[in-house]
Every structure is written in structure tokens, then in C-alpha cells.
Amino acid sequence: MGAESVWSVDPRTGEPRGDGPVAEVSGPAAVDAAVRAAHAALPALADRARRAALLRAAAERLHAVGPELVAAAEAETALGFPRLTGELARTVFQLRYFADLVDRAAEPGGFLDIRRDSADPGLTPPRPDLYRTKLPLGVVGVFAASNFPFAFSVPGGDTASALAAGCPVVVKAHPDHPESSARMAAALREAAREVGLPEGTIGLVHGFEAGPELVRHPLLAGVGFTGSARGGRALFDLAAARPRPIPFHGELGSLNPVLITEAALTVPGAGTAEASAGEAGTAAASTGAASAAEELARGLVGSFTLGTGQFCTKPGLVLVPAGAAGDAFEKAVADAAAQAPAGVLLDARMREAFLDGFARRAALADVQTVAPAASAPTPEAPLAVRPGVLSVPAPSALRGSHEALLEECFGPATVLVRYADPAEADAILSRLDGCLTATLHTPAADPEAPALLGALARFAGRVLFGGWPTGVAVADAMHHGGPYPASTSTATSVGATAVERWLRPVSFQTVPDALLPH
Template sequence: MAAPVWSVDPRTGKRRERVAVEATADAVDAAVRAAHTARGPLADRGRRAALLRRAADLLEADAGPVVADADAETALGIPRLTGELARTAYQLRSFADLVDEGAFLDVRIDHADPGLAPPRPDLRRYKIPLGVVAVYAASNFPLAFSVPGGDTASALAAGCPVVVKAHPDHPATSERCAALLRRAATETGLPADTVVLVHGFRAGLDLVRHPLVTAAGFTGSIRGGRALYDAAAARPHPIPFHGELGSLNPVVVTEAAAAERADEIGTGLAGSMTLGTGQFCVKPGLVLVPDGPHGDRLLAALTAAATGPGVMLDHRMRDAFLAGIRERAQLPGVQAPLLPSAEDGGHTVGAAVLTVDAARLAAPGPHDLLLEECFGPVTVLARCADEDEAAALLARVPGTLSATLQLSAAESAGTDPAGRGARLLAAVTPLAGRVVVNGWPTGVAVAPAQHHGGPYPATTSTATSVGATAVERWLRPVAYQDTPPALLPPELRDANPLELPRRVDGRAEEPRGHRAGGPPAGEGTGP
């Protein structure tokens, strides 16, 4: 008998309601096969753009109940979740615009040229959807990285049906959002099973192993993500697994920057590391500060500005956070100027700040624990005696989503005699997918130029999960050689009937009369 799925209030630890049941292997198989049948209808580019826009409309129309459910299950707060819903709707519409424009298809046509040595045949290339995509919802963003989030939106934009494995921390929110997406599908002429939802730990493994699943997107822990990644690779036919796992997000504060604005930097750091009770994937977890009075001033501002107790997403995460702080604080030479309080009957936690001499992290040993993510409101200040010590520590930092530089005015302008700003930028670029200068990494803008990824263990691939290029994860290129014009997909015909941007014989070409709105719903668009 399938186990029940309960919605739990993290503020009290009490069950709210029974929401669903965990999917059996047969239920997962049925879900994937149902989604698989939606591939044909979803090939209509106009309909999938309409689906994404309708999903955004329905999400906004049901904002009150959606946000209320999400807050009751995550304790993230109405204001934060209202903003997240707006971001999610914007994200859906952004991918609809992307579908309309059609540049993501990367159409390239090279006409035959017998005069070349060797002669070139007629070649035409574009990208097609992979098939059913498995999406694993994140705990800390119940909307933007969950059922209606970026993985789902980008997969649908690519033309891929989606089966979402709901996160157990917000099952009611997941059910409500899945119902809205399925309604959007039917209202735009697509099968409801364009999006299917399943629950349960075992369902996650069954899903990534299913032979009709062609790719997967995951946001979560290193342990959980690596298990799924390994399962995806161990299949008879391995599939791409785009996992966002763990990230330290180091910050480097130069001596000159601390001298100019230690108080400002300390206060900004406090806001960034406690935002969302420290449960952002780009929370700064390691800060390289100068050893001396300027570093002391920064530390004082940080501890003074750290916010009070907050509720974590669930009690398991809270217990893991407190255990992680205890283990780190007991390491030799580690000081704890701020330790987390455990108040409100065991439901909340306060912020923590740990400090250590950077020299202790110079070689492998027990202090390597400080180079691992601790999920929650904590950061580690590593006191660096000089630039060489900071460089040695940076060389040991694992792959990360973001790296932040806090520079002085002269270093930012490139006018400092030592050229430190440029050197630091070069030092952190190999570590991270996004480099922030004189700002904070929390807050990942949805924009075409955005990259939310990084070297392992930050992610398992070089792709991004935020921004327009996230769609590339769910596509593969195919080239047609010397194919008769009557057999070519419309996207690759010389007449360009779908009015797509493309490259022809190596030159970018914007079609005459290009329609910014793209093809209307119902217009066929390819194989």
C-alpha cells in the first residue's frame, strides 16, 4: 500500500493535511508514459509559447492560495513568496518570448559548394527536443525552482514534456501548482499530461531510471544529487543529468576595501548570509578577510547586523544545521563570535559566525570541513595574513556557483599600482559560474546573460538553470545532409516559412517581416 504524503508546518512541526500518496514503480511508469504521449502536440511551437503564458496568468490569478500554501509549508514569509511568485511568472513569460523568437533552435544552413577542397555537401542543422524530462523540485524555492520553476519552464520551452518529482517539504504547494500547469495545457490545446507530478523518495530513483526519460534537472544536496547522477550514468542508455548540488560561494575582501568600508561590507554580508534563514544556494559561506583591525571592524559589523531567529524549511535541516555548527566550532583554532540560539520550542535558529586563521586551511586535514557548505545562516571568516595566504586558500576552494570580490575604489577602477582587482578576478574565475564585484551573490536575476551553475560540486554539468540558455539542456542538434527540399523540416527550408533567425553560409540572417510574436498557436513547426 502506498505511503501517504503529508503537508507539515515547519513553524510547529505538526501535520497540516494529507496531500497525496507516494508513487509506486507502476505509478511512475504510468506518469512517464502519459507524458511521453504529449511529445507530438508539444512540437507545436506556438502552442507551447501559449502554454507558458497561460501558466503565468493562472499562477498570478491564484496567487493568494499559492502563496498561502507555500508559506504554511516553508515558513519563508508572505512578502518573500509573493516576490518569488512574480519571478516565476516572469520566468515563464520569458521562455515564451524565447520560443516565439526561435533563435534557440540555432538554425544553420550551409549550401553545397563543389568548389571547395574537399567539396562541401548541403548541410542543414537545428536543435530538437530530447523527450520526457524529469524535474526534481528544490526545497528552498517552492515556486521558482519547483513545479512551475525554471527547469519545468525551460523544458516545456524546448518542447519536452515534464514529470516533476515533488519536494516533500511543500507537497500541497506542488499539487496546486501542478494543477494550474495542467489546466494551462488543456486551455491551450495540449494534453494535461504535458506536466505530471509524482511524490516519494523511491519515485525519484524510479524516474531517473525510466527508459523513456531522456534528461533530468535537479536542485538539492550533494548527497541526493550525486546518487541520482550516478543512477542516470549507470542506465543502459545514460542520460544528461543537470544537477545543482552544493556551493560555498566565497567572498574575498581586500585590505584596501576593508579600510574604506568595513562597516558597510560587514552589514551587507550579514544581510546576504541570513537572507531566507541562510537557505539560498548562493549564500556566502566563506569570507576571506584581512587579519588585523580592518577585519576586526568588519566582524563587529557582521555580528551586530545578523538577524534574529528564523524558521528553517524543516526540522531535519534545522538539526543538521545545528550539528554542523557544533562540529565546526570544535575544530582547533576555530572561534565562534556568534552561535545560533535554538528558541521557540525547538522550531527556530539564530545566525552563526565562525572565524579561523586561513593558514589552517592551507593543507588537507580536519579543517576541510570549513570548505563544505553548511546549509543555514552561517558564514566562516578566514583571516588572511597576506595576499599569498589568501591565494593559497582560494586554490583549495571547490567549484562554486558564485564568487564575490569586495574591492576598493582604486582596485575597482584598475588604478591601484599592484593591479590587485584584475589579479583577483583572474583567480576566482576558474572557481565559479558567476563573479560578483562589490555586491552580494544572493539574488540571481532572470536574464539572457545569466549563468547559474559552476564547476563540480556546484553542478554536474556546465549548463545554467537560470536564464535563457537553460533551454539548451533539453535539446540536441541534428544535421540533414543533401536532403531533398520537400522532405526538410520547415525550420530548415530556404524560404524560411517560419521566419526564424538563422545563419546561412556562415552569415547571420534576420528574416524579412520577422514576427516578434512568433507563430500562432496551431501552426505546425517541425518533426
Template sequence: MAVPVWSVDPRTGKQREQAGAEATAADVDAAVRAAAAALPALADRSVRSRLLREAAGLLEESAAEVIATADAETALGVPRITGELARTAFQLRAFAGIVDEGTFLDVIIDHPDPAAHPIPRPDLRRYKIPLGVVAVYAASNFPLAFSVPGGDTASALAAGCPVVVKAHPDHPATSVLCADILRRAAVAAGLPADTVVLLHGFEAGVELVKHPLIAAAGFTGSVPGGRALFDAAAARPRPIPFYGELGSLNPVVVTAAAAAERAEQIGTGLAGSFTLGNGQFCTKPGLVLAPAGPDGDRLVGALTGAAQGALPGVLLDSRMRDTFLKGAAARAALPGVTVPVEPGEVPGDPLAVRPGYVEVAARDLAGQDAYEVLLEECFGPLTVVVRYGDDAELGAVLDRLPGNLTATAHLGADEAAEPDGSAVALLARLTALAGRVLVNGWPTGVAVAAAQHHGGPYPATTSTSTSVGGTAIERWLRPVAYQDTPPALLPPELRDSNPTRVPRRVDGIRE
């Protein structure tokens, strides 16, 4: 008997509608095989580009229904989801442009050179081809941009890979709507509808990563869930790449000079960043190293005032709320930890939480294993402020940090202008910890741009790749070289005539 999947309103805790049913192992097998059958039709780059543009247009045409449904399932708010839809449509069109331009194929041609030393060179022609069917695991906190029509799906389709999406249980109805949009876009572009297939259910997600026709997987979620799938992908008879975004503290270092110059501005900005989206951004600053002393006191004073004025909110589901409350209580209970603004329950509202922060001395955090929980992500509106007395205490804390998506330095004006000063060393320390390093800003918000990198050392991600920006397409490709192949048998992109006009490097010269 099919197990129903319900859409739930987190503001009330009540079921909205049945969005589907949990997929069985047979359903997963059928879905993957149907997607695999669509692979040959995606070989034409012009068709892929058309698919992505059709998807963006249909998403915008359906904006009112998609936004209303996503808000009802996530409580993220109409303004937030409206912006996320615009970002998702932009991202789809950006990948269409990448497909049209063709640089991602990385075409390299070396003509034969019998006189090459020390080894004669044959005719070699190299480019990249799609891996095959990609499994995408949707994120809870971004029902559009990191879910069914999000960056993993868009970049996989751009690479020429059909996609099977495992919907997130926090927004199943939104997932159904978006999957229907992508499937209609596929048909409009002349592709099979099963170029994109949607599945529901926890067990379906486990079966999906094990299926022999799945060639790679993309995941955004928790460390335990992502690590379990990563291990399953590696344990297959034929292991596959698993691109997981798991968890991140996103440390912020405020130098003494920065605090002296603009303590109140930094404190207020921090409050706005860690409470944005009710603290449910993967780039939320979860650990802030601020100097001890009067300037640091001014900073935390401004932070306290701004955090106390922040509105309570509803998290994505009750399980996340329970985890947040337990995590906040565990951090507050540590000896030596103070709680200037207590995060926790909201009197009279059994579903909402209020934001807050805890404070600890760097010497305690750096020196005691019992404080390890402070170095773990707490999903929700909570941050940890660490007060350091000198560079040695600061360095001792940085030495304990795991990998992160982002790391931020707030510098004084003179520090930022010195090419050989202490700020250079600080940025080098932060570069070793994260995939994106910011100066005098806040990490929440990830621009969709060619130079963007959204990834970082483990546990931020399970690879060195990015899930945002044009180079995200590289995850779903593999290189292949043809040696001494007759011209008539070569792919068009590798022929000397270059009929598809893709950028290439020929005999070491960029065309």
C-alpha cells in the same frame, strides 16, 4: 497500500493535510508513458508559447491560494513567496518569448558547393530538437521558482519536452496546486494535460531517473542526493544528461583596500546576505576571506553587531534543522576556531534557529585537513570568516576551494579602476572557481536575464550549463543535421523560404 504524503507546517511541526500518496513503480511508469505520449503535440512552437503564457496567467490568478499554501509549508514568509511567484510568472513568459523568437533552434544552413576545397560540400541544414521527456526534481528552498512551475520545467516545456516532476516533500500541497495550474494551462493551449505530470515519494525519484523513456533530468538539492541520481543516470544502459545543482560555498574575498575604505558597510552587508531567507539560499556567502589587522577587525565588528541583531527563524524542515545544528557545532568545536556570534538553538523555541558565524585564521584552514568541514556548505544561517595576513595565505585558501555557483570580490576604488593591477589576477582566480563572479556586491539573488549564468564547476553543478536565464533551454535540446534532403521533407525552419521566420545563419551570414 498507498503511503500518504503529508503537508507539514514547519512553524509548528504539525501535519496540515494529506497532499497525495507516494508513487509506486507502476505509477512512475504510467506517468512517464503518459508524458511521452504528449511529445508530438509540443512540436508546434506557437502552442508551447501559449502554454507558457497561460501558465503564467493562471499562476497569477491563483496567487492568493498558492502563496498562502507555500508559506504554510515552508515558513519562508508571505513577502518572500510573493516575490518568488512574480519571478516565476516572469520566467514563464520570458521563455514564451524565447520560443516565439526562435534563436534557440540555432538554425545553420550551408548550401552545396561542389568546388569547396579540400572536400566538396553537400547541402547541410542543422537545427536543434527536443530530447524527449524530462524529469525535474523540485528544490526545497524555492517552492515555486525552482520547483514544479520553475526554471527547469519552464525551459523544458519551451524546448518542446514534456515534464514529469518529482515533488519535494517539504511543500507537497504547493506542488499539487502548481501542477494543476500547469496541467490546466496545457489543456487551455490545446495540449494534453499529461504534458506535465507530478509524482511524490523518494523511491519514485529513484525509479524516475532510471525509466527508459526519460531523456534528461534536472535537479536542485544536496550533494549526496544529487550525486546518487547523477550516478544512476550515468549507469543506465542508455545514459542520459543529468543537470544537477548540488552545493556551493560562494566564497567572498575582501581586499585590504576595500576593508580600509568601507569595513562597516561590508560587515553589515555580509550579515544581511548570509541571513537572508534564514540562510537557505543556494547563493548564500558561506566563506568570507577578510584581512587581518585593524580594518578587518572593524569589518567583523560590524558583522558581529548586525548578526546579533538578526532574528531567529524556522528552517524548511526538522531534518534540515538537525543537520544545521550538528554542522554548526562541528565547526565551532575545531581548535583555533572562535565563535563571535554563536549559531544554534533558540531557548524556548524547539523549531527555530539563530544565525551566527565562526572565525578562523587562514594559516590554520589552509594547512590542516581536519578543517575540511569549513570548506563544505552548511545549509542555514551560518558563515565562516577566514582572516588572512597576506596574499600567500589568501591564495593558499583559494587553492583548496571546490567549485561554486558564485565568487565575490570586494575591492577598493583604486583596485577596481586598474586594468592591469592585482584585482585582475584576483578575478582570474575567482573565475576558475565559479560560474558567476561579482564585484562589490552580494551573491544572494539571481536575476532572470539573458546573460545570467547559474551554475559552476563541481560540486556546484554536474555540468557547465545554467538553470537560470534564457540559455537554460539548451539543456533539453540536441542538434541534428539534414544532408541533401529534398525541400518538401525538411522541417519548416530549414527550408529556404523560412516560413516560420526564425533567425538563421545561411552560408556563414546571419539573417
């Protein structure tokens, strides 16, 4: 019997695309071959100059075939040409960004974190000559995300940071965009050939069973994963259960709560860092209250519906004060959600899970539907859906039977939790699991702002004052992670320090300079 075929599917219709399959499912032999080829490339990647050249060449290759990649990804994900064009540009920038980090790796502040202690026999105990640096772990397995076919896929942040560290990569392609994955892997392998590195530096495997097979492979040294809590936890446990456990850096999903104070709803712009103490004194103006509520409502709806609600940083829970200000905000959210366009989820399975999850939450006691999530078929997109919003009093959300309200519902939906006083808001926050982000909207002059920010930082990896969390900058100070289950480690998957996941420190004692790794 021949290998099972991998097809590209149109998420708008659920029908296969193209004239035939785009790949074959990778069996154990194919996974083994990809990992062994990557392992054989380790010595060549020890040359940092060649590593940087690879990252820059990969950026150039992806940029050169950008229109083809965007067209393929749009057909497989329905995420839209503007969004995907921007995501590809981010991915190209990210590759160049890590190339620059490689150039500076051995400098003070570089990711090798080189430290030197000269010998001093007069100390008690005597100190030998010590040289500390960091070395690559080895072959890294990368699991591509469904919702970012470029930035968290074959050439994404896990791959770029692993290559920067000197680690070859084997990517497990996501089934929602196999054609895009194959095209990008080909571009990366061409870049490797161009700079004199083995093609096996970047491998690609397909199929559900290829994932566990990859994690179990004895030559694999680490894993980067972005996906569901269920799938990520299963692979995390598998990595820990190996005869020689390996690090598993997984991003498993997040609720990303938003806390809005009454003052933020009654002063235009009060939820931003630029709001002044003087503005807080005008909170009584009814027109200002309506404007503030409408402004925040538009921002919220724009954020939780971005990419059809499929961002890992989507705000899925919003704490809103009970009373007139909260009522105005809820109405404004309903109005904005009614104007939001329908969209297509990445595959039919996600669509059904979204509609079912929203319906189950809506059926809970004391839960009101502010905007109904529903199927919204069109001739071009029969699987499209409309966004939904639910509202519930804080005491009801704290019931054991209502736990689903405090869990992520993947897709364009959010839950408004109405709190009567700070104690109710704190009770909700105290029940939340680890999150990627948490956002505070209140005036800068709010005397409680420092304590509120501290409360949010207890369980979130990135805390925002004003604004919305859907958008993660590739920057030195960025942290994209959080306490479990947001991620399985304290590391970040975005920004300069993402490279640290794929390195291990080593001290060399009394080794002549000429023999030290540099």
C-alpha cells in the same frame, strides 16, 4: 496494503498540517504512467506556437491563483509572505520570458541556432547541402528544490526551459512542500488543456523512491536537479549507469566565497564597481574605516541570513584581512548578526543538520565563535534558530582536520577566514571546490583586481565585483552553474541558455526544404 500517504508539515512546529494527506507516494506504476503520458505528449509539443501559448497560459493561471499558492507555500516553508510573493512573481515572469524565447527560436540568435550550408561540389571534399537545427531530447525529469517552492519547483526554471525546448516534464515533488506542488501542477495541467495540449505534458510524482524510479525509466531523456550534493550525486551516478545514459544537469550546492581586501574595509563603498580611485586615497580616515566595515558587515549578514540562509548562493566563506581593519569588520559582523531575526529552516532534519554542523565546526582548534548559532524557540515557532558566525586564521583553515570549514553548512551561518597576506588568501581559494558564485570587494583602482577576478573565475560560474550573490536575475547573460560540485555540467539553470540543456543538434543533408523541421 494501500499506498503510503504524503502529508504537508508545518516547519515551525514539525507537526502535520490540514485535515488529511495531500497526496499518495508514487509507486513504480504511478511513475511509469506519468512518464508514458508525458512521452505521448511529445508530438503535440512540436508546435512551437502552442508551446509558447502553454507557457503564457501557465503564467496567467499561476498569477490568478497566486494568493492561494503563496498561502500554501508559506504554511509549508515558513519563508514569509513577502519573499514568496516575490518568488512567485519571478516564476510568472520566467514562464513569459521563455515563451518569448520560443517565439524567436528560429530567428538569428534564437535557441535553435539554425545554420545552412549550400551545396558546393567544387570544394575538396565536395560539400552537400546541409541544414543544422536543434530538436528536443524527449521527456525531462525535474527534481524540485526545497528552498524555492516556486522558482525551482514544479513551474520553475527547469520546467519552463524544458517546455520551451519542446520536452514534456515529470516533476518529482519535494517533500517539504507537497500541497504547493500539487496546486501548481494542477494549474499547469489546466493551462495545457486550455491551449489544446494533453494534461500529461506535465506530470507530478511524490516520494523518495519515486526519484530513482524516474531516473531509471527507459523513456526519460534528461534530468534537472537542484538539491544536496549527496542526493544529487547518487542520481547523477544512476543516470550514467543506465543501459542508455542520459544527461543529468544537477545543481548540488556551493560555498560561494567572498574575498575582501583591506582597502575595501577602509573606504566606504570601495568594494563596489562605482568606487573611484580618489576614494582609495582617503583610506586612512578611521571614521571611514569604521563606516566601510559596518557597511560590508550589514551586507554580509543580510545576505547569509536571507531566507534563513537557505539560498544556494549564500556566501558561506569570507576571506578577511588580519589586523585592525579585519578586527573592525569582525566586530561589525557580530553586532549585525546579533540584530538579525531568528528564522525557521525548511524541515526538522535540516534544522538538526545545521545546528550539529555549526557546533562541530565551532569545536575545531583555533576557531572562534563570533555569533553563536542556536535554537531560538518561540510559542509560534518552537523550531526557530539564530544565525551563527565563526572566525579562523587561514593557516588553521588549511589543516586537513578543518576541511568542514571549507564546505557548505546549509542554513544561516558563515565562516570568516583571516588571511595575513595574499599568499594565504590564494592558498584558501586554491583549496575550494567548484562554486556557483565568488565575490570580490576591493576598489576598482586596485591594480590586483584583474588578477583576483581571474582567480575567482577559475572555480566559480558567476563572479561579482561588489554586492552580494544572493539574487539571480532571469536574463540572457546570466549563468547559474559552476564547476563540480556546484553543478554536474557546464550548463546554466537560469537564463536564456538554460533551454540548451534539453536540445540536441541535428544536421539534415540534402533534404528538400518542404521536409525540413522549422
